[in-house]
Amino acid sequence: MENIFHGVKARLDEEEITELLSRPGIRIERIVSTGQASPPDFWYDQPNDEWVIVLTGSAGLAVEGEAERTLAPGDMAFLPARKRHRVVWTDVDRPTVWLAVHFGADLR
């Protein structure tokens, strides 16, 4: 994929994750959401750090112990390993394209 917006679908049954680059210690992904959210009471609890930016659309991000944040295009978030978080909602009118960078010495 040469352009991150290539082939973004307006409607998906499930969130779509596409690996853009993977090397020891780092994985870069495109995530496309079209209204999907984390299941009720589901929290991500990841072994590695993650850094995300929303490129199109919008989303509600909840991080344990913090106020819910609305992410619009250009908004960034750092999600440290083991910091529980969930996606409360994503835009239903347009695709939300996220760029996610997962990293850590032990990430394969």
Added chain:
Amino acid sequence: MENIFHGVKARLDEEEITELLSRPGIRIERIVSTGQASPPDFWYDQPNDEWVIVLTGSAGLAVEGEAERTLAPGDMAFLPARKRHRVVWTDVDRPTVWLAVHFGADLR
């Protein structure tokens, strides 16, 4: 900085690099260009891998041994360590905002 487009200036005397995240093995930067290019005959020759995406504006990217590529919003490029490359031009009408991810086990 919570939004990558925050405080982007329309004109800069020099390219502006802002560190967004830095950890052992990874550094994420925002780069803003307003018409700047690599000096004539200058080639980047970096000890670490770099992955870039253009978010706004446009740029001409030359990678040694490859055809020059025009990068528009959403276009991505992987620049392996020691792969010589240069920025031939950047948009003079609007700021070019790049997101750059530098990585490698020995990156501090």
